[in-house]
Amino acid sequence: MTQPPAPATNDQDLTGRICIVTGAASGIGKGIATRLTADGAIVVVADLDETAARRVAAELGGDTLAVPVDISDRVSVDAMTTQVIERFGRIDVLVNNAGWDKVGPFLEQDPALWDRIIGINLYGTLHCCQSVVRVMTEQGHGTVVNIASDAARVGSSGEAVYSACKGGIVAFTKTLARESARAGITANVVCPGPADTPLFASISEDSPKLRASLERAIPLRRLAQPEDLANAVAFLASPASGYITGQTLSVSGGLTMA
DSSP states (O other): OOOOOOOOSSTTOOTTOEEEEETTTSHHHHHHHHHHHHTTOEEEEEESOHHHHHHHHHHHOTTOEEEEOOTTOHHHHHHHHHHHHHHHSOOOEEEEOOOOOOOOOGGGOOHHHHHHHHIIIIIHHHHHHHHHHHHHHHHTOEEEEEEOOTHHHHOOTTOHHHHHHHHHHHHHHHHHHHHHGGGTEEEEEEEEOSBOSHHHHHHSTTOTTHHHHHHHHSTTSSOBOHHHHHHHHHHHHSGGGTTOOSOEEEESTTSOOO
């Protein structure tokens, strides 16, 4: 069993904790990596885009490590886990943030597209959790924060398969939380609403009015910024959330209140 991190000086102090963040080279993932680093964590910037991951790691400085990973490929995921253990000796926090989607009517989609969406959004989380939580179980401690979507809770037109994946993540995380609790591991979900990210820009490029209509629908009258999601993740990654597990937190500006 590896040594746990030193006791925190306050409930939300992440000093010295080894945190993997997937999809951390841009958007919400970069926001999460930035916030966790500011809270004292040592962040592993894990991303398919190795060049961007290295750039973000350099920006964050310190002991930040960039690791290339294709979360849809189990061999790649296990290589990431091994590299982190060889470098740091333990993994305290896993944030499964990486995701991808292509918007379109369900009845018009090719099943090959489903495979890609499921491979990244659902299998990616399953691969990372099994690979890393096995390490956490041997350690006797760990924290998992899975990024889903409010599409999992209320649906989203044009994102049927993506919504199904995110719903699966919510259900999976509850089961993971039950199965891992006695090993000292917590697992929770953050569900973003519409967020101002490169992914949103790419899926809304054919609908220029989408942003304005969403801003009118959101009670707080704006899309989420990466920092909004990062704040929620930082809390769930910290000792302050130590008695919270199997829960789902929406960060949507009031758009969903499920």
